Amino acid sequence: MDNQYTNNVENLDDETRPPVSPISQSLHSSILSLIIFTVFELETPITELEIVGLFQRAYATTKHSWRKCIRWRKVVTRVEDHLIVPTFPLGLARETYDEYLREYLSRIGCVNFSEDKPLWELHLVKYPSLNGACSLIFKPSHAIGDGYSLVSLFCKIFQRADHPSLPFTFPQMSLKKQGDGKRTVxxxxxxxxxxxxxxxxxxxxxxxxxxxxxxxxxxxxxxxxxxxxxxxxxxxxxxxxxxxxxxxxxxxxxxxxxxxxxxxxxxxxxxxxxxxxxxxxxxxxxxxxxxxxxxxxxxxxxxxxxxxxxxxxxxxxxxxxxxxxxxxxxxxxxxxxxxxxxxxxxxxxxxxxxxxxxxxxxxxxxxxxxxxxxxxxxxxxxxxxxxxxxxxxxxxxxxxxxxxxxEKIAICNHPVNGVYFFVSGIPxxxxxxxxxxxxxxxxxxxxxxxxxxxxxxxxxxxxxxxxxxxxxxxxxxxxxxx
The missing domain is CATH 3.30.559.30 (Nonribosomal peptide synthetase, condensation domain)
Known part of the structure; x- marks a missing residue:
């Protein structure tokens, strides 16, 4: 129900752009609103300028940033308008900052999107946790995409820590079952x-x-x-x-x-x-x-x-x-x-x-x-x-x-210790x-x-x-x- 709605839409005007599928509309509605949170735990601190530059290049790479508005609509996106940098007290232990991070995730996980801008945010937590020097949080609506939408995006804009010029590789697995072709009685x-x-x-x-x-x-x-x-x-x-x-x-x-x-x-x-x-x-x-x-x-x-x-x-x-x-x-x-x-x-x-x-x-x-x-x-x-x-x-x-x-992931040459995601808004x-x-x-x-x-x-x-x-x-x- 979705692929037909999001492919080959670059040259369409707002009136002829394909509609948001019923499934995507349901995932951001007055009844249900699901939000994905992807958390990257970085080994070294990263700056706001690096994040803005990275996601501006991502916009140029993907050539679209869609806003859910009954029909998919291309919009001009300023990453600065979506980037949020929280402030925590200084001089605390990593264990305490780890608790602050968890509380922060709970707090932003209880806040739905404003309808006056595209349905995604970036949060840069510039304080150390137990698993990294800082944390980058990507928060999009589930209506925009699913887990493999995000994997596709990340693989386009992040790089391998060991060989940045080489593509990522994935586990070799077949997505289709194959029969053996035998036809005995x-x-x-x-x-x-x-x-x-x-x-x-x-x-x-x-x-x-x-x-x-x-x-x-x-x-x-x-x-x-x-x-x-x-x-x-x-x-x-x-x-x-x-x-x-x-x-x-x-x-x-x-x-x-x-x-x-x-x-x-x-x-x-x-x-x-x-x-x-x-x-x-x-x-x-x-x-x-x-x-x-x-x-x-x-x-x-x-x-x-x-x-x-x-x-x-x-x-x-x-x-x-x-x-x-x-x-x-x-x-x-x-x-x-x-x-x-x-x-x-x-x-x-x-x-x-x-x-x-x-x-x-x-x-x-x-x-x-x-x-x-x-x-x-x-x-x-x-x-x-x-x-x-x-x-x-x-x-x-x-x-x-x-x-x-x-392979190990790097964001703007900052190695990633770990990555995880969760979904808020599920009843x-x-x-x-x-x-x-x-x-x-x-x-x-x-x-x-x-x-x-x-x-x-x-x-x-x-x-x-x-x-x-x-x-x-x-x-x-x-x-x-x-």
Whole structure:
């Protein structure tokens, strides 16, 4: 629904420019407004002049800076008008500045965009944190683009720290499944049974998506506030941010050991984190039992539809003009177990793999745009806004993942220690994002203040992957030794 709206628009006037797609309009509306925050942790300080010059060149490179105004409209952009430099007290410790940074992210994450200028901002925090000498924050509306829109932009204007003149490279992975071409009688029979199973799964997923987008919702739990089970409430609620950085090599070792994918490992990991949190939350009271708060939780998985646009690898995907939003939602149950106290950490990844394999054996994503188009014709833009809002509100949590380059990033010759992103405005108490970049996997959680115990949840995140890794390898080694 989006690519047709954002390509080949350079020579059109305001009256003939293509309209903003219904999806993008829904992501910046009176009902729902999603904002992406990408945070770059730099090793050395960077100046305002360097930032302004960099993004002015980015404007010249991309040749457009679109403003969402029913139709995509080209505007003249002054980077200085979008750059904000906060002031913190001087002479504080890095740990204190790290807290200031988190509070600042929460504060700007609760502020929507002004309608009198394009929907993006830059924030330069010139104070050291635990992970860098300063932080650069890019804040665009999700209506303008999705994660791969941003990856495309960053790869055009940033450079490799090791060889600035060389392009970034990405993990070699196929975005399309390839068949083996065998046509034996038994093979054809298996294919027929497989196709029938896929059709059943597709129908089931279409029904579930329709129900989730209207009235079917999760119950209250340790991660789902009672407020979200009532009528619509204020979207921009104060939050805490916490992150863990994992070695991508270790993640891939677990992936290979369990016959899973990196996304399966991420899904299993966040399920296990929630499991630890709910058990410990139940142990301290709060009137909830472990069984009741750890059952029937639905994960909303954001999938990028660019993989269905004919691309065969990530490099090709990000070199295209990628503006407009191509994210779509898929619903999956979080792994649950009857004997919650004794379950092995690796069981969460094994169960997550089974759940996601079942979701992959469905044609939902091929039909989802057609379904949305029908819904838009029947219910109009306001109805579309309500459906997308309900898809988030009716589920317990969500995950959005992006794959970045393998090489270390530099911004104006300033090396980047780490990069992560999160999304504000989602009507959920707990949301996850992950980015695989520079041979690291960064998992970030955004937690509603006053409801999620951020210290307890953070401690669960700190230990979760080590528990999984140890269960996958060390426990097996112990058995072998016996």
């Amino acid at each position: 038994i093979g054809m029979g298996n294919k027929m049974l497989g196709f029938m199973g896929k059709c059943v799964n597709t129908i089931s997923d279409l029904i579930e998506s329709s129900l989730r987008a209207t009235f079917l919702e999760d119950r209250r739990s340790a991660i789902r506030s009672k407020a979200w089970t009532n009528a619509k409430i204020e979207l921009f609620r104060p939050f805490n941010i916490y992150s863990v950085t994992l070695s991508l090599k270790r993640v891939k070792q677990v992936k290979t050991k369990l016959g899973a994918t990196v996304n399966d490992v991420i899904t299993g990991l966040l399920s296990y984190i929630i499991h630890l949190y709910t058990l410990r939350k139940a142990n301290v009271g709060d009137g909830l039992t472990a069984d009741s708060i750890n059952s029937k939780m639905t994960l909303l998985v954001m999938s990028n539809m660019r993989v269905f646009d004919g691309f065969t690898n990530i490099e090709d995907m990000i070199t295209e003009i990628a503006w407009g939003n191509r994210s779509r939602a898929m619903f999956a149950k979080l792994p649950t177990f009857n004997n919650a106290e004794k379950v092995s950490p690796v069981d969460f990844i094994i169960e997550a793999k089974e759940i996601m394999d079942r979701k992959k054996n469905s044609m939902l994503l091929y039909f989802i745009d057609k379904v949305l188009n029908i819904a838009f014709r029947i219910k109009g833009q306001k109805g579309m806004d309500e459906m997308i809002y309900s898809s988030f509100r009716n589920t317990s949590t969500s995950i959005s993942s992006v794959i970045g380059p393998k 959920q108490s707990l949301t996850f994002t992950s980015v695989s970049c520079m041979e690291q996997l960064k998992l970030v959680v955004k937690m509603e203040k006053g409801f999620i115990d951020s210290k307890l949840f953070g401690s669960c995140m700190d230990e979760a992957f080590d528990n999984i890794f140890r269960a996958a390898f060390e426990d097996n080694q112990d058995k072998d030794d016996q």
